[in-house]
Amino acid sequence: YTPQQAMAGHIVAAHSRVQNGAWWTLSSMLTLMLIAGTIYGFGAWSPALKEAYDLDQETLEMLASASHIGNYVLMDSGLLTARFGTSFGMALGCAYACCGYLFLYISIVFYPQQIPIGFLIGACALYGHGCGTIDNAVMTESLADFKEYKGYANGCIKAYYGLATATIATIYQALFRPNKSMFLLFLAVYSFVAGCTLIPVIYYTRGLVDESERKVTKKFRLLTAGIILFAIYFFMLQLFKEDISQTWWQVVFSTILAGMAALFMLPMGGWGTAVRPKAKIPPPFDLQPDSDDSGDSSTVSSSSSSSSSVGHERDYENSDLADSPEGSIASRVSLMAVETFAPRDVSGMQMLCYLDFWIFMVVCIVGQGCALMFLANASQILPAMAGHEMDQSQTAFLAGVSVFNSLARLGFGTISELLKTKVARSWFLVLASVMLWMGCLLSFLGDFRLLWPAAALLGFGYGGLWGVQPTMISELFGPSDFSFKYACSAAAAAIGSSIFNDFVAGPVYQEQAEARPEYPKCFDFACFKSTFLVCVVAGLPAIAMAVTLAVKTRWIYRLTSSATSTLTEDEDN
Numbered sequence: 001y002t003p004q005q006a007m008a009g010h011i012v013a014a015h016s017r018v019q020n021g022a023w024w025t026l027s028s029m030l031t032l033m034l035i036a037g038t039i040y041g042f043g044a045w046s047p048a049l050k051e052a053y054d055l056d057q058e059t060l061e062m063l064a065s066a067s068h069i070g071n072y073v074l075m076d077s078g079l080l081t082a083r084f085g086t087s088f089g090m091a092l093g094c095a096y097a098c099c100g101y102l103f104l105y106i107s108i109v110f111y112p113q114q115i116p117i118g119f120l121i122g123a124c125a126l127y128g129h130g131c132g133t134i135d136n137a138v139m140t141e142s143l144a145d146f147k148e149y150k151g152y153a154n155g156c157i158k159a160y161y162g163l164a165t166a167t168i169a170t171i172y173q174a175l176f177r178p179n180k181s182m183f184l185l186f187l188a189v190y191s192f193v194a195g196c197t198l199i200p201v202i203y204y205t206r207g208l209v210d211e212s213e214r215k216v217t218k219k220f221r222l223l224t225a226g227i228i229l230f231a232i233y234f235f236m237l238q239l240f241k242e243d244i245s246q247t248w249w250q251v252v253f254s255t256i257l258a259g260m261a262a263l264f265m266l267p268m269g270g271w272g273t274a275v276r277p278k279a280k281i282p283p284p285f286d287l288q289p290d291s292d293d294s295g296d297s298s299t300v301s302s303s304s305s306s307s308s309s310v311g312h313e314r315d316y317e318n319s320d321l322a323d324s325p326e327g328s329i330a331s332r333v334s335l336m337a338v339e340t341f342a343p344r345d346v347s348g349m350q351m352l353c354y355l356d357f358w359i360f361m362v363v364c365i366v367g368q369g370c371a372l373m374f375l376a377n378a379s380q381i382l383p384a385m386a387g388h389e390m391d392q393s394q395t396a397f398l399a400g401v402s403v404f405n406s407l408a409r410l411g412f413g414t415i416s417e418l419l420k421t422k423v424a425r426s427w428f429l430v431l432a433s434v435m436l437w438m439g440c441l442l443s444f445l446g447d448f449r450l451l452w453p454a455a456a457l458l459g460f461g462y463g464g465l466w467g468v469q470p471t472m473i474s475e476l477f478g479p480s481d482f483s484f485k486y487a488c489s490a491a492a493a494a495i496g497s498s499i500f501n502d503f504v505a506g507p508v509y510q511e512q513a514e515a516r517p518e519y520p521k522c523f524d525f526a527c528f529k530s531t532f533l534v535c536v537v538a539g540l541p542a543i544a545m546a547v548t549l550a551v552k553t554r555w556i557y558r559l560t561s562s563a564t565s566t567l568t569e570d571e572d573n
Helices: 003-008 021-053 055-072 075-084 086-109 117-145 149-175 182-203 211-240 245-264 355-376 378-386 391-417 428-443 448-477 482-514 526-552 554-572
Strands: 012-014 337-339
Touching: 003 245, 021 055, 021 117, 021 149, 021 182, 021 245, 055 117, 075 086, 075 117, 075 149, 075 482, 086 117, 086 182, 117 149, 117 182, 117 448, 149 182, 149 245, 149 391, 149 428, 149 448, 149 482, 182 337, 211 245, 211 391, 355 378, 355 391, 355 428, 355 448, 355 482, 355 526, 378 391, 378 448, 378 482, 378 526, 391 448, 428 448, 428 526, 448 482, 482 526, 526 554
Parallel strands: none
Antiparallel strands: 012 337
16 A cells, blocks of 8 residues: 555554654644634734625625635545645645635735735635645544544544634734734734644654553543643633723633643653564454344455454564555555444445445534534524624624534544444444534524523534544445545535525525614524524434434444444453
8 A cells, every 4th residue: 555545544554753753743733723714813813804805794795705615625635635635735735724714815915906806715715725725634534543543533633623723813813903814914924834734743653553541541531631621711711702891812822832832741751662562453344234234344354454363463564565665655654553443434436335434414504504504604693692782792602612613523523432342333423413413493482591502502512523533434334545535525515504504594684684673683583583484394304314214224233333342452462
């Protein structure tokens, strides 16, 4: 296998050539994810663009939509990452983001009202595509390096990604307020500098984590605790931001830098030569699903052919990999590779032919579409439900939803990993769908007292989807071509947002608000009642489809659980 295939999470994942290399990689990727998180910072700098080009609100929303479409439609980036490797994908994403932000900065500062709107839309799509490309490559690398701890890695990375909005907003408050155009320049420079400094570290240190399960679990728990503390910290900052002086904002910025630096305490042990334990290979199982299961038996036989007996230790020092040519895994990292157990491992294009994938997509389209509709319109939903202006409460409300979202990503990823031998991860998809449906139902009731519980359910449900979605794609369809598979699944968010936000919420709000005296604002829940009714109705079949998927794929998780339990017992002995 080529290094690109291995490190993109295809069939094997090589051990790093430095001690604790996987943790150096993870720490660097978490820092890099701040660039990906800037996709949610549009509101911080968009007023400068609106003023420079005298844009109306509809055009501004078009630019925001372009950035989100670029962020979620990633099939090209998935193919490039699968072909050239994760480091290439991260570098490409940083380049996209840097160029997009830099173009917007130049357009505002040097050529106001001179650049055609089409080019501005293209620039927004470009930086959004960069953010999505980074996320795609980071998730591909992390699930390869921590293949036995996918839930932990997925949850922590996605939770940190969720906090990127608050982090970027805090940086703006501390260093750039009220100069919004300079903030754009900062985003461009940070994308370039972070890419140039962190991607070489990732390329040099990446590899399969080789510490004991106890140490890996302990480090993930410490990382989880740190993310929770920062989530609460950012929430409190947003609550009291009007009372914080500029001097204290700079102190806050210092604490953020300290928190980012603390990430690099995870790979404690230095850059010495890596310890290379012999690999334990999962045992051969009869991978044919039970007769009452609806999995596809034809797709699983190839996975068993590369497995060996229980507890067998394979030394790759004398394997064919050791004789591989310059540029192979052996010449770049350790001579050892560990085979990945996957009951069903198909190519990215084959995945598109599976009914399971399209069931999964429909569930995500409905769930993420409803949640993104709520997030995009939260500042209007609040006064509509209250029946009057709520400017003073909007910041706390939005910050609360963001925290719920981030904590759910962390919680679903971590808890699903802790229970992976007992509860199939697909049932967490069902739980997230139920939470989203309940949030929409409470919102549909139109009682202002139920708005915070509804927001909590929607935030947790949306975060929960992202907490398990990348891992489930790998488990249901195998690690091969993961970057492309993940890119295909991410398109669900773009499709769902377009359906529920652009084609449902927008027209309903416009029709109802135009009849109100406070137009263009709306202080009547009628502006959103029909939208939430659509979400409630769509949510019921989505839940049913999520349950169907969990039942159809239970054979996959049964076999995966058996393999995990067998290896754990063998290590204990």
